[in-house]
Amino acid sequence: MIYFYHDGLSVTRLTNNGDVQLLPKSDTLIAQLFEVATRYPDENIIWVHESIAGNFDVENLRSKFKDNNYMLSLGDIKNQFLVPEIGYVTDGPFIAVSEKVIYPTWLMQDTAGMVAAAVINQFDVANYKNVSLEYFLTSVARIGQPQGLFCYHIPWEQPSTPLTPKNTRALFKFVVQHYKRSWSLLLFFFLFRYENLFAFYSFSKAQSNSKFKIEFKIPKLKTSFFEIKNFDYDVVIPTMGRRDYLKDVLIDLSKQDNLPSKVVVVEQNSDQNSRSELNYIDNSDWPFIIDHCFTHQTGACNARNIALEKVNATWVLLFDDDVRIDKDFISSIAKSINETDVKAMTFACLQEGERESRKAYLQWENFGSGCSVVHKETIRNCKFDMVLEHGYGEDSDFGMQLRNLGYDVIYAPQIHMDHLKAPIGGFRSTFEFKWQNDAIQPKPSPHILYHRRKNFTREQLKGYKITLFFKFYFDQSIKNPFTYFNYFKKAWKKSLYWSNLLAQDATN
Structure with a gap:
C-alpha cells in the first residue's frame, strides 16, 4: 500500500506499508503521481493532503476499497472544483451527491482517496499539463466510470475549505475535454443567464483543447468475494391482463436449478365485478410458494409495494409479467453477486432484435423495476413513490432512493432476459390526469418534473429546462421562435404548478 502525501503543489512524503520511500523527481504533482504509479504498478495508492493527514x-477508506476497479475520494463535496456548475451540462444521478452516505459519482477530490496504480498507468501524463491533482483524478473517474470503474464519494464531516481553487478556466477546459464541444457553448450561456457571469475568456481559451478518447480496461480483479451456497430469493411480479404471459414466466422460474422460496403475484383488474383469471396458480403444482393477491386498484407502484411487504427471503427479484429467462438465469445472478459484492443489480432486458455488447459491470444511471435484484436490507426504507403512479420515473426514483441510502445500482450486461413487450394487458389502460383537458398541456410531464425536482440539483434542473426547450421545438408545430418561446414558458409553468400539487400529495 502506497501513501502519497501532498500539499496541493508537490509530493511531501511517500511511504510503502509504513516504510519511507524516495520522493519522485518529477517537477509537477501530476507527474509525481504518475512516477509513483509506474514505480509500483501492482500497488494501490492512497493520496492524502497534508492538511488532514492526522x-x-x-x-474506513481502505475498508470501502473492495477491488482494483474501485476509485474512492473523501472530502466536502461542496468544495469540489466543478460543483455545482457542472450540473448545467450533466444529467443523471451522479451529480446530486449525498453528503450522508458513500455515493456513486465521478466527482473526485484531492483531499484524500484511493485508486489502483494500474488505473493511473492507463492514462498519459502529457494530457495533464498545468492542471490540478483534483482535475486529473476527476478526469480519470469521468473516463473510467462508463467503462467499468466504480467511483465513490465518501462524506467528510470535518469543516474544510476548498484545497483546489475554483475557476471557470478549469471548468470549461474539463467540459471541452470530456463532453461534446457544443456543451461548452451551452455552459457559457448558463453561466451568463443564471450566474450573471460573462466567462468569454475561459470559454474561448478552452476551445484549443480536444476531447479525450481513452479506452480504459479494468485491472485484474478478485475472482469472487464470497460464495453463496444457497441463493435465497423471492420474486415480485405485478400483472394485469396477461394470463398466458405470466404463466410462461412462472414456468421459466420452475426450471431454474435454484428455485425461488416464494413468488408474489399481484393481479390487478379495475373492473369492480371482475375476478381472478389466474386459475392455473391453484390448479397446478408449482415447486415454490405462490402468494397471489388480487386487487381492483391498478398501478405498478401500488402493486410492487404490496408485494414488497410480503417478501421474506434474503434477495428480492423484481420482474415484469412479460419476460422470458434461460434456465441458468438465477445461477448467473448468484455468480455476479459473488463477483461484485453489491446489494442492487439491474440486468439487460432486451427486446426482439436487440443485442448487448458490453461485458463489464457498470455503475448504472437507471434502475429496472422489472429486471433487477435487491438485497432485503435495501428495501426496508424504500418504496415505489405513489405520486408517480400511472406516470413516469418511478423506477429511476427508486434507484435514487437506493443511492441516497448508500446502495449503488450496478448493471450486469452479461445477464440477459427477453422482454416481449406483450401487445395486451399491462398498464396501457388510459388514466385521466387532472391536467388532461388543459388548453396548454404541461411540458414536461408533471411526473417527470416532480422526479427531477426531488432527485436532481438546481443546476441540473435549469440545464434540463433549456435543453428540453430546444429539443421540443423540433417536435411541435409552432415554428415562430418568439411564439414558441412564450408557449414553452406557459407549458413549463403548468408543469411546475401540477408537480407542486403532486409534491403536496406526497406529504399528505
Missing part, C-alpha cells in the same frame, strides 16, 4: 480514518 485527521481522517484511513482504515
Whole structure:
C-alpha cells in the first residue's frame, strides 16, 4: 500500500506499508503521481493532503476499497472544483451527491482517496499539463466510470475549505475535454443567464483543447468475494391482463436449478365485478410458494409495494409479467453477486432484435423495476413513490432512493432476459390526469418534473429546462421562435404548478 502525501503543489512524503520511500523527481504533482504509479504498478495508492493527514480514518477508506476497479475520494463535496456548475451540462444521478452516505459519482477530490496504480498507468501524463491533482483524478473517474470503474464519494464531516481553487478556466477546459464541444457553448450561456457571469475568456481559451478518447480496461480483479451456497430469493411480479404471459414466466422460474422460496403475484383488474383469471396458480403444482393477491386498484407502484411487504427471503427479484429467462438465469445472478459484492443489480432486458455488447459491470444511471435484484436490507426504507403512479420515473426514483441510502445500482450486461413487450394487458389502460383537458398541456410531464425536482440539483434542473426547450421545438408545430418561446414558458409553468400539487400529495 502506497501513501502519497501532498500539499496541493508537490509530493511531501511517500511511504510503502509504513516504510519511507524516495520522493519522485518529477517537477509537477501530476507527474509525481504518475512516477509513483509506474514505480509500483501492482500497488494501490492512497493520496492524502497534508492538511488532514492526522485527521481522517484511513482504515474506513481502505475498508470501502473492495477491488482494483474501485476509485474512492473523501472530502466536502461542496468544495469540489466543478460543483455545482457542472450540473448545467450533466444529467443523471451522479451529480446530486449525498453528503450522508458513500455515493456513486465521478466527482473526485484531492483531499484524500484511493485508486489502483494500474488505473493511473492507463492514462498519459502529457494530457495533464498545468492542471490540478483534483482535475486529473476527476478526469480519470469521468473516463473510467462508463467503462467499468466504480467511483465513490465518501462524506467528510470535518469543516474544510476548498484545497483546489475554483475557476471557470478549469471548468470549461474539463467540459471541452470530456463532453461534446457544443456543451461548452451551452455552459457559457448558463453561466451568463443564471450566474450573471460573462466567462468569454475561459470559454474561448478552452476551445484549443480536444476531447479525450481513452479506452480504459479494468485491472485484474478478485475472482469472487464470497460464495453463496444457497441463493435465497423471492420474486415480485405485478400483472394485469396477461394470463398466458405470466404463466410462461412462472414456468421459466420452475426450471431454474435454484428455485425461488416464494413468488408474489399481484393481479390487478379495475373492473369492480371482475375476478381472478389466474386459475392455473391453484390448479397446478408449482415447486415454490405462490402468494397471489388480487386487487381492483391498478398501478405498478401500488402493486410492487404490496408485494414488497410480503417478501421474506434474503434477495428480492423484481420482474415484469412479460419476460422470458434461460434456465441458468438465477445461477448467473448468484455468480455476479459473488463477483461484485453489491446489494442492487439491474440486468439487460432486451427486446426482439436487440443485442448487448458490453461485458463489464457498470455503475448504472437507471434502475429496472422489472429486471433487477435487491438485497432485503435495501428495501426496508424504500418504496415505489405513489405520486408517480400511472406516470413516469418511478423506477429511476427508486434507484435514487437506493443511492441516497448508500446502495449503488450496478448493471450486469452479461445477464440477459427477453422482454416481449406483450401487445395486451399491462398498464396501457388510459388514466385521466387532472391536467388532461388543459388548453396548454404541461411540458414536461408533471411526473417527470416532480422526479427531477426531488432527485436532481438546481443546476441540473435549469440545464434540463433549456435543453428540453430546444429539443421540443423540433417536435411541435409552432415554428415562430418568439411564439414558441412564450408557449414553452406557459407549458413549463403548468408543469411546475401540477408537480407542486403532486409534491403536496406526497406529504399528505
